[in-house]
Amino acid sequence: xxxxxxxxxxxxILEMIxxxxxxxxxxxxxxxxxxxxxxxxxxxILPPLEGMGLQLEFVKGEGPLIHNPIxxxxxxxxxxxxPPQETLHFTLDAIRLARQELDTRSIPLIGxxxxxxxxxxYAVEGGSSRNFTQVKGLMMEQPNVWHDMMMKFSEVVxxxxxxxxxxxxxxxxxxxxxxxxxxxxxYREFVQPYSRRAxxxxxxxxxxxxxxxxxxxxxxxxxxxxxxxVIGVDWRIDLDVAWQRLGDDVAVQGNLDPVALFAPWPELKxxxxxxxxxxxxxxxxxxxxxxxxxxxxxxxxVKRLVEFVHEYTAS
Amino acid sequence: xxxxxxxxxxxxILEMIxxxxxxxxxxxxxxxxxxxxxxxxxxxILPPLEGMGLQLEFVKGEGPLIHNPIxxxxxxxxxxxxPPQETLHFTLDAIRLARQELDTRSIPLIGxxxxxxxxxxYAVEGGSSRNFTQVKGLMMEQPNVWHDMMMKFSEVVxxxxxxxxxxxxxxxxxxxxxxxxxxxxxYREFVQPYSRRAxxxxxxxxxxxxxxxxxxxxxxxxxxxxxxxVIGVDWRIDLDVAWQRLGDDVAVQGNLDPVALFAPWPELKxxxxxxxxxxxxxxxxxxxxxxxxxxxxxxxxVKRLVEFVHEYTAS
Numbered sequence: 001x002x003x004x005x006x007x008x009x010x011x012x013i014l015e016m017i018x019x020x021x022x023x024x025x026x027x028x029x030x031x032x033x034x035x036x037x038x039x040x041x042x043x044x045i046l047p048p049l050e051g052m053g054l055q056l057e058f059v060k061g062e063g064p065l066i067h068n069p070i071x072x073x074x075x076x077x078x079x080x081x082x083p084p085q086e087t088l089h090f091t092l093d094a095i096r097l098a099r100q101e102l103d104t105r106s107i108p109l110i111g112x113x114x115x116x117x118x119x120x121x122y123a124v125e126g127g128s129s130r131n132f133t134q135v136k137g138l139m140m141e142q143p144n145v146w147h148d149m150m151m152k153f154s155e156v157v158x159x160x161x162x163x164x165x166x167x168x169x170x171x172x173x174x175x176x177x178x179x180x181x182x183x184x185x186x187y188r189e190f191v192q193p194y195s196r197r198a199x200x201x202x203x204x205x206x207x208x209x210x211x212x213x214x215x216x217x218x219x220x221x222x223x224x225x226x227x228x229x230v231i232g233v234d235w236r237i238d239l240d241v242a243w244q245r246l247g248d249d250v251a252v253q254g255n256l257d258p259v260a261l262f263a264p265w266p267e268l269k270x271x272x273x274x275x276x277x278x279x280x281x282x283x284x285x286x287x288x289x290x291x292x293x294x295x296x297x298x299x300x301x302v303k304r305l306v307e308f309v310h311e312y313t314a315s
Numbered sequence: 316x317x318x319x320x321x322x323x324x325x326x327x328i329l330e331m332i333x334x335x336x337x338x339x340x341x342x343x344x345x346x347x348x349x350x351x352x353x354x355x356x357x358x359x360i361l362p363p364l365e366g367m368g369l370q371l372e373f374v375k376g377e378g379p380l381i382h383n384p385i386x387x388x389x390x391x392x393x394x395x396x397x398p399p400q401e402t403l404h405f406t407l408d409a410i411r412l413a414r415q416e417l418d419t420r421s422i423p424l425i426g427x428x429x430x431x432x433x434x435x436x437y438a439v440e441g442g443s444s445r446n447f448t449q450v451k452g453l454m455m456e457q458p459n460v461w462h463d464m465m466m467k468f469s470e471v472v473x474x475x476x477x478x479x480x481x482x483x484x485x486x487x488x489x490x491x492x493x494x495x496x497x498x499x500x501x502y503r504e505f506v507q508p509y510s511r512r513a514x515x516x517x518x519x520x521x522x523x524x525x526x527x528x529x530x531x532x533x534x535x536x537x538x539x540x541x542x543x544x545v546i547g548v549d550w551r552i553d554l555d556v557a558w559q560r561l562g563d564d565v566a567v568q569g570n571l572d573p574v575a576l577f578a579p580w581p582e583l584k585x586x587x588x589x590x591x592x593x594x595x596x597x598x599x600x601x602x603x604x605x606x607x608x609x610x611x612x613x614x615x616x617v618k619r620l621v622e623f624v625h626e627y628t629a630s
Contacts, residue, residue, distance in 0.1 A: 131609060133574050140578035140586075180530070183550040183572050183605075185589055215495070217532030218552035235498040237533035257498050259448050263455035271455075274500055290498075294446060 001299060003029050013058045017043055023094035027109075028101055033299070034306045038108050038171065041098060041164070043091045045114025045175055048156050049123055051087025052079045062127070069126035069134070073142070076149040081156055084163040092167040099168035110210075111169030113161050115176035116153035116194040123149075132181045139190050146190060154194035158201025165205030172202055173210040174228065177291070180215020187219045192226045199227035210253055214291050220245050235290035239278040251284035258289045261297045265304055272305055276312055287313075316614060318344050328373045332358055338409035342424075343416055348614070349621045353423045353486065356413060356479070358406045360429025360490055363471050364438055366402025367394045377442070384441035384449070388457070391464040396471055399478040407482040414483035425525075426484030428476050430491035431468035431509040438464075447496045454505050461505060469509035473516025480520030487517055488525040489543065492606070495530020502534045507541045514542035525568055529606050535560050550605035554593040566599035573604045576612045576620070583616055584623060591627055602628075 004026060007016060016022045026042035046064055050056045055067040070076060085092065095111060102109050114122075122128075124135040139146045161172045174195065182191060199209055211228025213219075217237045224231050224246050231250050233242045235257035243252045260271045272287075279285035287309050293302070319341060322331060331337045341357035361379055365371050370382040385391060400407065410426060417424050429437075437443075439450040454461045476487045489510065497506060514524055526543025528534075532552045539546050539561050546565050548557045550572035558567045575586045587602075594600035602624050608617075 131574060133577065133609065136572070136574040137577055140575060140582050143582075180551060183570075184553045184556075185586075186572070215530055215551065218556075236495060236530065238499045241499075241533075255498075257451070257501070259446060259451040260455060262448065262452055267455050267458075271500075294448065 001029055001033060003033075013044065014047075014056070017047060017094075018090045020090055020093035020097050023091065024097035024101070027094065027098045031102070031105070031107060034303055035310065036107070036306060038110055039098065039102055040110040040112065040173070041091065041095055041169065043094070043112065045112070045119060045177075046122060047088060047091070048084075048113065048160055049119060051082055051084075052152070052156060054079075054123060064122060064127055066123055066126045070120075070123045070149060071134070071138070073145045073148075076145050076152070079149065079152050081152050084156070084160040088160055088163070092163055095164055095167040095169055108170040109168060110171045110173055111161065111164030111167075112173040112175055113157045113164075113198075115174045115179065115213075116150050116157055116198060117182070117191045118176050118178045119153055119157070120149060121178045121181075123153075129178075132178065136181075136186075139186065143190070150190070150194040151197075154197040155201070158198040161198065161202035161209075162205045165202070165207045169207065171208050171210060172205070173212060173232070174199060174202070176211070176213040176216075176223070179213040179219070179223070180234075182219070184219045184222060187222055192222055195223075195226040203227070210286075212253065217242075224250060230284075230286060232288070233290065239275055239285075240280070243279075243282070251286060252279070253286040253288050255290045256288070258291055258294050258297070261289075261293070261301045261305070263301075265301065268301055268305065269308060272308055273312065276309070281313070316344055316348060318348075328359065329362070329371070332362060332409075333405045335405055335408035335412050338406065339412035339416070342409065342413045346417070346420070346422060349618055350625065351422070351621060353425055354413065354417055355425040355427065355488070356406065356410055356484065358409070358427065360427070360434060360492075361437060362403060362406070363399075363428065363475055364434060366397055366399075367467070367471060369394075369438055379437060379442055381438055381441045385435075385438045385464060386449070386453070388460045388463075391460050391467070394464065394467050396467050399471070399475040403475055403478070407478055410479055410482040410484055423485040424483060425486045425488055426476065426479030426482075427488040427490055428472045428479075428513075430489045430494065430528075431465050431472055431513060432497070432506045433491050433493045434468055434472070435464060436493045436496075438468075444493075447493065451496075451501075454501065458505070465505070465509040466512075469512040470516070473513040476513065476517035476524075477520045480517070480522045484522065486523050486525060487520070488527055488547070489514060489517070491526070491528040491531075491538070494528040494534070494538070495549075497534070499534045499537060502537055507537055510538075510541040518542070525601075527568065532557075539565060545599075545601060547603070548605065554590055554600075555595070558594075558597070566601060567594070568601040568603050570605045571603070573606055573609050573612070576604075576608070576616045578616075580616065580619055583620065587620055587623055588627065591624065596628070 023042045031039050057065045121135045208229040210230040212232030214234040232253040233255050235255050239255050338357045346354050372380045436450045523544040525545040527547030529549040547568040548570050550570050554570050
């Protein structure tokens with residue numbers, strides 16, 4: 001969006017996240033532009049790592065970098081677990097500000113955090129990764145160090161989510177973007193206990209929790225078993241197949257391929273309709289993209305999509 | 316392997332692929348080093364694109380580049396469909412040479428080709444891709460152009476595989492490495508017919524066909540329905556779950572995470588055992604990695620893995 005790019009000319013991503021007024025402003029931009037059913041707080045999954053002692057930088061064109069990645073037992077021992085009120089107060093403040101505005105329009109606010117595995121992937125790799133060799137290496141070669149690290153991440157993530165709800169977020173989302181890189185057995189043994197722990201802590205706030213991952217067709221039941229009232233799926237599985245596997249106890253969020261938003265409207269519409277038809281009007285379907293919106297996505301298509309989803313599901 | 320790196324000091328990848336004596340030599344390197352049950356011809360999935368008129372280069376540190384990527388109807392119309400005997404004779408010659416050597420050791424030779432979608436991904440993106448925006452864009456925005464292009468790819472790939480079997484390959488493998496980027500509906504509508512067509516042509520040679528993809532948990536049945544005697548799966552699904560979904564009519568290849576080869580032997584062994592236990596001695600399991608072996612993989616671990624698989628499955 002042009003409004004967002006205008007702000008990005010003046011501030012870095014971290015400056016925007018750490019200035020509650022700016023984070024609140026960006027949170028409201030999509031709400032002002034589209035007839036959305038919910039807002040999501042402008043934040044990022046990586047600032048919790050800063051509070052733990054890692055040096056985070058967003059490098060233009062390269063994405064996030066961690067200058068002191070975790071590789072050893074000493075690195076894990078050095079990770080600090082602090083209350084989110086001390087290290088992530090800016091996002092909690094942004095939530096409070098955004099809620100004041102959103103309440104006047106009766107739009108709920110979603111808070112979020114990266115799941116333990118996904119933030120571990122950044123923390124250990126030192127940035128984005130193709131094969132996740134370092135993070136899986138730590139997991140396979142130093143399982144005790146791994147478990148200590150994941151325990152710390154699950155505490156930080158869980159309490160961060162809980163604090164977001166206490167600050168005003170009415171729904172919480174746990175993002176496990178890279179969990180699909182794992183073999184199911186590794187997920188169950190090295191990751192699931194920590195996602196479960198984070199969700200258990202967050203649940204104390206008493207708001208619904210969306211548990212989202214990409215590439216999760218091979219671990220869908222395992223991911224659900226870690227917790228969450230809503231399971232988010234990407235576009236790589238038919239929505240009805242996913243829901244059948246997940247069972248009636250959970251709601252489902254998804255699952256349009258974000259690339260479809262670049263298509264001409266009739267083709268995009270056909271694809272949105274396809275997702276909605278697979279949900280078949282079942283209560284508990286939250287229409288969404290299967291992953292984050294891509295840069296350069298045509299804004300007009302987003303607008304028409306939101307209108308069409310409302311129209312089609314109302315009929 | 317050191318022997319391979321020594322050759323790569325002197326020749327580019329394309330020089331090695333296009334010189335049958337060198338391609339044969341590299342094909343035999345793993346056979347000489349490990350007690351493997353089969354050899355795979357040293358080749359690449361992209362040279363067929365050269366024969367169709369695309370300019371291919373392997374750039375150090377960047378991977379493959381196509382200097383004139385396909386974007387328009389005119390680009391697709393310009394694609395030349397020629398017999399593999401004219402454009403890919405070097406690999407057919409390498410197969411003939413390798414067979415002479417392998418026959419003396421009673422080791423079968425596997426030929427292979429990239430599946431239509433995976434080579435389309437390179438041809439349209441112009442190289443590797445993260446979100447496959449260009450290739451999906453062509454598919455969504457210009458479906459007629461897409462279908463014409465995929466028809467050409469399926470013909471080229473199918474006849475190339477058939478020619479490899481006629482030159483001596485005793486098994487054929489169709490690699491659909493990037494197919495997991497697709498929504499199931501897109502796979503069925505825009506890709507499956509062309510994988511099926513390629514396999515139907517290749518089948519005329521009368522040798523078994525392995526149909527492999529990564530990230531296929533969401534489309535496993537659809538992939539199987541496109542054909543193949545063996546379905547190759549990556550590590551993102553439990554082998555027994557995959558096999559149950561695939562049914563008894565097909566054999567299954569897989570499915571160790573290639574990153575596990577970096578682990579200390581006891582941990583690697585535990586993971587290999589896990590895969591074999593899930594296969595549970597069922598006839599028709601071909602043990603393999605879930606995707607290509609990674610650079611810097613410790614050679615000793617490969618050796619021990621091969622020995623252990625033989626030992627464990629013999630007992």
